[in-house]
Amino acid sequence: MTRTPPEILQGTVDILILRTLAWQSMHGYAISHWIAERTDGVLTVDGAALYQALHRLENRKLVSASWGLSENNRKAKYYTLTAAGRARLKSEAAVWNRYADAVAKVLSPG
Amino acid sequence: MTSRRPLFRFPWRSRRQIARDLDTELAFHIDMRIAELVAAGVEVAEAGRRAVAEFGDLDGTRDYCRDLDTNTERDLQISDRLAEWRQDIRFAWRTIRRSPSFAIISVLTIVAAIGANTAIFTVTRAVLLAPLPYGSPGSLVAVYERPRGTASRGNPLSVPDFVDYRVAQRSLSGMAAYSDRSLTWRPSAGDPQLVTATSVTPNTFDLLDVRPALGRAFNASDDPASTRVILSFAFWSTAFGADSSIIGRPITLNDLPYVIVGVMPRAFTLTGTESMWTVLDLDRELADAPVTRKQHYLRVVARLRAGVTLGVATADLESISRRLQAQYPDANPDRLANLVPLHRDVVGDVRPALLLLQSAAALVLIIACVNLANLTLSRTIWRRQEMALRAALGAGRGRLARQILTESVVLAAAGGALGTAIAMVATRLLIGLDPAALPPLFDVRPDLSVVGFGLLLSLVTGALFGLLPALDAARANLHGALQEGGRGASGSRSGASVHRALVVAQVGLAVVLLVGAGLLVRSFGELTRVRVGFRSDHVLTAEIRVSGERYDSTALVNRFYDRVLGDVRTTPGVRRVGGTMKLPMDFRQPLSTIALEGQPVDPQHLAEVAYNLVRGDYFDALGIPLVAGRTFTEEDREDRPGVVLVNETAARAYFPDGHAVGRRVHLGPDPKSPMATVIGVVGDTRDEGFDVAPRPAVYASHRQNTWWRSLVVVVRTSGDPRAAEAALRRAVKSADPALALRGVRTLDDVLGESLAPRRFAMSLVSGFAAVALLLAAVGIYGVLAFSVARRTREFGVRLALGATRQNLLGLVVRQGMAWSAIGLALGVAGALAAGRLLEGMLYGVRLADPIALGLVTATLLVVAVVACVVPATRAARVDPITSMRAE
Numbered sequence: 003m004t005r006t007p008p009e010i011l012q013g014t015v016d017i018l019i020l021r022t023l024a025w026q027s028m029h030g031y032a033i034s035h036w037i038a039e040r041t042d043g044v045l046t047v048d049g050a051a052l053y054q055a056l057h058r059l060e061n062r063k064l065v066s067a068s069w070g071l072s073e074n075n076r077k078a079k080y081y082t083l084t085a086a087g088r089a090r091l092k093s094e095a096a097v098w099n100r101y102a103d104a105v106a107k108v109l110s111p112g
Numbered sequence: 113m114t115s116r117r118p119l120f121r122f123p124w125r126s127r128r129q130i131a132r133d134l135d136t137e138l139a140f141h142i143d144m145r146i147a148e149l150v151a152a153g154v155e156v157a158e159a160g161r162r163a164v165a166e167f168g169d170l171d172g173t174r175d176y177c178r179d180l181d182t183n184t185e186r187d188l189q190i191s192d193r194l195a196e197w198r199q200d201i202r203f204a205w206r207t208i209r210r211s212p213s214f215a216i217i218s219v220l221t222i223v224a225a226i227g228a229n230t231a232i233f234t235v236t237r238a239v240l241l242a243p244l245p246y247g248s249p250g251s252l253v254a255v256y257e258r259p260r261g262t263a264s265r266g267n268p269l270s271v272p273d274f275v276d277y278r279v280a281q282r283s284l285s286g287m288a289a290y291s292d293r294s295l296t297w298r299p300s301a302g303d304p305q306l307v308t309a310t311s312v313t314p315n316t317f318d319l320l321d322v323r324p325a326l327g328r329a330f331n332a333s334d335d336p337a338s339t340r341v342i343l344s345f346a347f348w349s350t351a352f353g354a355d356s357s358i359i360g361r362p363i364t365l366n367d368l369p370y371v372i373v374g375v376m377p378r379a380f381t382l383t384g385t386e387s388m389w390t391v392l393d394l395d396r397e398l399a400d401a402p403v404t405r406k407q408h409y410l411r412v413v414a415r416l417r418a419g420v421t422l423g424v425a426t427a428d429l430e431s432i433s434r435r436l437q438a439q440y441p442d443a444n445p446d447r448l449a450n451l452v453p454l455h456r457d458v459v460g461d462v463r464p465a466l467l468l469l470q471s472a473a474a475l476v477l478i479i480a481c482v483n484l485a486n487l488t489l490s491r492t493i494w495r496r497q498e499m500a501l502r503a504a505l506g507a508g509r510g511r512l513a514r515q516i517l518t519e520s521v522v523l524a525a526a527g528g529a530l531g532t533a534i535a536m537v538a539t540r541l542l543i544g545l546d547p548a549a550l551p552p553l554f555d556v557r558p559d560l561s562v563v564g565f566g567l568l569l570s571l572v573t574g575a576l577f578g579l580l581p582a583l584d585a586a587r588a589n590l591h592g593a594l595q596e597g598g599r600g601a602s603g604s605r606s607g608a609s610v611h612r613a614l615v616v617a618q619v620g621l622a623v624v625l626l627v628g629a630g631l632l633v634r635s636f637g638e639l640t641r642v643r644v645g646f647r648s649d650h651v652l653t654a655e656i657r658v659s660g661e662r663y664d665s666t667a668l669v670n671r672f673y674d675r676v677l678g679d680v681r682t683t684p685g686v687r688r689v690g691g692t693m694k695l696p697m698d699f700r701q702p703l704s705t706i707a708l709e710g711q712p713v714d715p716q717h718l719a720e721v722a723y724n725l726v727r728g729d730y731f732d733a734l735g736i737p738l739v740a741g742r743t744f745t746e747e748d749r750e751d752r753p754g755v756v757l758v759n760e761t762a763a764r765a766y767f768p769d770g771h772a773v774g775r776r777v778h779l780g781p782d783p784k785s786p787m788a789t790v791i792g793v794v795g796d797t798r799d800e801g802f803d804v805a806p807r808p809a810v811y812a813s814h815r816q817n818t819w820w821r822s823l824v825v826v827v828r829t830s831g832d833p834r835a836a837e838a839a840l841r842r843a844v845k846s847a848d849p850a851l852a853l854r855g856v857r858t859l860d861d862v863l864g865e866s867l868a869p870r871r872f873a874m875s876l877v878s879g880f881a882a883v884a885l886l887l888a889a890v891g892i893y894g895v896l897a898f899s900v901a902r903r904t905r906e907f908g909v910r911l912a913l914g915a916t917r918q919n920l921l922g923l924v925v926r927q928g929m930a931w932s933a934i935g936l937a938l939g940v941a942g943a944l945a946a947g948r949l950l951e952g953m954l955y956g957v958r959l960a961d962p963i964a965l966g967l968v969t970a971t972l973l974v975v976a977v978v979a980c981v982v983p984a985t986r987a988a989r990v991d992p993i994t995s996m997r998a999e
Contacts, residue, residue: 030137031144034141049138049166049167049168049173050168053137053173054176057180078140
């Protein structure tokens with residue numbers, strides 16, 4: 003597991019969370035797991051960054067939160083993507099894809 | 113994951129709750145990680161350490177999230193509240209739509225009340241609240257002189273006095289003077305026109321702190337003899353098509369070439385009627401100071417020095433007045449300077465009328481509120497069952513009260529928006545209908561502040577009339593209401609007494625307005641019955657002015673007017689033609705001092721008389737009777753000794769022995785001017801207004817006093833007076849094509865204009881009173897109808913026990929009339945107490961005028977009976993069997 007530099011995280015955590023929640027509603031711990039699994043451990047989000055981002059997204063009404071019971075019957079806070087969050091994900095993803103393509107082109111040999 | 117269910121959430125979380133929730137969330141994450149590590153074989157204590165380390169900055173995250181959540185929570189609160197309001201409004205809308213008749217009555221009531229208030233406010237704002245169109249208008253004052261110890265505004269100043277004040281004063285940062293005059297403007301194409309110009313001292317524009325829209329204002333370098341002119345925005349627009357290259361171009365005024373140096377901004381005016389400004393020639397008047405010091409005609413405006421109060425400045429100028437009085441006792445008899453804040457000076461006469469109208473409109477609004485409160489109260493009582501049901505389903509009392517309040521505010525907002533829109537249009541019509549009713553200085557037009565006023569007032573209205581019913585709904589006895597099946601309010605005695613009190617209040621307030629309207633109508637009636645002393649029908653009037661530059665001799669002036677008057681006299685349909693310096697009821701009355709031959713003269717206390725110059729058949733044209741002696745003839749030529757006529761009041765006052773004819777009098781300020789002989793006595797006329805009793809008046813012959821160059825021609829015709837206009841214009845044109853005619857109107861119109869402000873106030877207050885009466889009638893009707901409906905069963909029982917239908921009819925009518933009688937008594941008492949507002953607007957009637965009070969009583973009783981009859985007949989038609997089965 004390599005740690006991702008925080009300055010890259012700053013911009014990417016939000017979109018990673020939105021993408022994760024597009025799959026289904028989850029609590030914070032499940033989100034961090036899901037991200038690590040999907041990227042085969044390349045990207046990990048530490049707790050501090052994750053929860054700061056989650057609360058920020060909630061404040062911006064991109065995700066909504068409600069209390070639920072976890073798999074092991076503990077009280078947990080579940081996050082769900084809102085309609086606004088879904089729209090944001092779509093536009094941000096497009097930007098990111100273009101950006102990633104561009105970087106890949108620059109870096110590709112020849 | 114499937115076990116997730118939302119837990120109950122209290123509406124809004126406290127700060128502590130937010131912190132607790134956050135800790136729970138973060139602890140869950142760490143615990144999960146520990147559990148995972150333990151499951152992977154890590155020792156528990158080590159797992160704990162690793163989980164916390166992996167998490168990163170735990171404390172920082174906690175702080176960050178807590179702040180963010182507090183913020184989120186507040187946003188949530190706001191949007192929740194908005195959502196609730198939206199829900200309330202949606203629900204209110206549905207409820208309102210279910211009872212359209214209630215909604216229509218309410219909205220119409222509000223439209224009338226808000227419309228009236230907003231329309232009047234449009235005028236009030238422009239006249240009383242908006243600042244004058246000058247820089248820092250708060251420190252501007254108008255300067256007059258008034259007899260010591262009187263409360264009047266006073267007289268204008270004389271030119272030498274003005275100059276002396278200006279030199280000696282220490283409390284003002286500047287003094288400017290102005291005076292109106294007529295000028296003949298000869299356009300490069302078309303007929304010449306008479307325009308009003310204001311001659312000003314060059315410092316006037318600086319003092320008022322206004323910049324020209326174009327070119328420059330006058331300054332100290334503009335010497336009095338300069339022929340420079342500044343145009344008003346309106347004149348520039350109409351006469352020159354707002355041509356901005358006008359500066360520096362010549363313009364012919366009074367046969368002299370003037371140069372246009374500036375154009376003032378649209379709002380700027382000094383007197384409200386002037387089209388241009390020229391430089392005031394003080395030096396010419398100063399040259400003849402012994403005479404001109406006695407001629408008080410100069411309007412003066414000044415600005416208080418920074419930090420100087422009105423009182424200090426007044427004291428300063430009063431001390432100068434005393435010195436002038438000691439120095440020139442015959443020119444300044446016992447008069448002191450009087451400083452009036454400019455705004456008060458300008459709005460002086462209109463202020464009481466506007467306050468009266470605004471109060472009347474406010475009364476209508478209060479009555480409307482009372483009416484709607486009553487209606488809504490009745491409705492909420494009917495809706496008790498619904499309310500009880502909603503309460504049973506969990507709606508709090510506050511929520512129920514808010515629901516009622518929302519309904520009334522929604523109704524008020526709808527009515528208010530409509531009312532405000534109507535008021536905007538109505539104000540235009542109102543002003544257009546009676547332009548003479550308002551001082552011309554003010555630009556009355558609805559603007560955003562008026563719209564804001566209307567809408568704010570609507571919301572307040574809604575809250576006001578919804579408050580009582582809302583409180584009632586909040587008090588509602590849930591259990592009782594459900595049990596009694598909704599009809600149950602019959603037992604509520606407090607509810608009924610509130611109804612009664614509201615109806616009485618409403619009738620009382622309507623009576624206050626009715627009494628006010630009655631008194632104004634009576635005053636107006638008295639005024640129009642006043643014997644004015646002349647006949648205004650079949651008379652056409654118009655102003656003609658010869659320019660002093662070409663008509664520089666008495667002979668020239670006389671030749672011109674003789675020719676014009678002679679030409680018109682020979683026109684078919686014209687019966688008499690004359691001329692005068694001042695028409696009755698028009699403009700300010702010129703005054704002159706008078707001294708009788710052979711009687712000692714006290715220069716400190718010279719008698720003042722109304723002074724007028726007339727020519728031709730003036731008295732015959734206006735139907736003013738000759739009481740003794742003769743009127744002027746062509747034989748009273750300019751080279752003959754001066755002759756005058758006096759009116760009956762003057763004859764009685766100065767010649768109590770009854771022999772006025774043949775006596776000699778001295779008129780005016782110049783002690784060297786010769787005596788004039790009284791040749792006749794004519795009837796009194798009301799020259800200064802319908803409500804001003806005639807004062808002693810002297811008529812001199814214009815033929816012998818041609819220094820006054822403009823004349824108002826009066827033409828008595830056998831048919832339509834307007835038909836004489838063409839002949840008049842033709843006569844002037846043929847006598848001198850360079851001269852103009854102005855203000856062509858009938859004498860009836862002149863009189864109508866002088867009554868315009870009173871007619872305006874009277875019509876509006878009467879209109880308001882009619883609306884108030886209608887609302888009161890609706891109120892009486894509504895409450896009685898409601899009470900009859902509630903007492904259906906009681907009436908059934910009474911009938912079964914032997915009461916006749918007449919008994920029931922009487923019962924209901926008596927109840928309604930009792931309320932009306934109490935309201936009437938309270939209203940009359942209130943009207944008498946509030947009568948101060950009417951002071952100065954009444955003529956010929958006392959506040960406790962029996963005719964007005966009798967009329968009001970009769971009107972109210974008739975309306976009350978009508979309002980009672982419908983519910984009473986409904987009560988009388990009750991069928992005992994069905995009424996008792998109904999429950």
